Amino acid sequence: MSVVILAAGKGTRMYSDLPKVLHTLAGKAMVQHVIDAANELGAAHVHLVYGHGGDLLKQALKDDNLNWVLQAEQLGTGHAMQQAAPFFADDEDILMLYGDVPLISVETLQRLRDAKPQGGIGLLTVKLDDPTGYGRITRENGKVTGIVEHKDATDEQRQIQEIGPGDQHRHSDCQRRRYETLAGEADQQ
Known part of the structure; x- marks a missing residue:
């Protein structure tokens, strides 16, 4: 199973130069809580999709299990997943999480993972x-x-x-089919 953590947004409503996902909660960056949950879940690969503040993210997050995926232009969730898709194995489950949702519990992620969508999407x-x-x-x-x-x-x-809230469970085949055809669709993605 791979986990994709979306962390490319600027967080303009926070009025800070610091990337939103690096703001701290309980002594850790928000995104670190999500990374820790993914690792505790037993993810084989954790893909962190980043854009704004990439250098700051790389300095703050020291995790050998992270695969850094650049989203040079922030064109939405679908585009972010397109950037990560080349790193997925042919037959694996994919959990998509948001880096600014630090209170997601491992138990909730286990239930989402265990939902096993058949040719579709498991949605929290x-x-x-x-x-x-x-x-x-x-x-x-x-x-x-x-x-x-x-x-x-x-x-x-x-x-x-x-x-x-956005957290999803997909199979890699469904993931590729969905996002290979995505071409600048609306924010509804």
């Missing part, structure tokens, strides 16, 4: 009393049909309390 979701600002999970007959970003959601969709 949560229901919030106030989901303002988060992408909403849309369903039809109980099956997930999409994620609609808050800014793009209709008034009806904004009533949905189930959100997708």
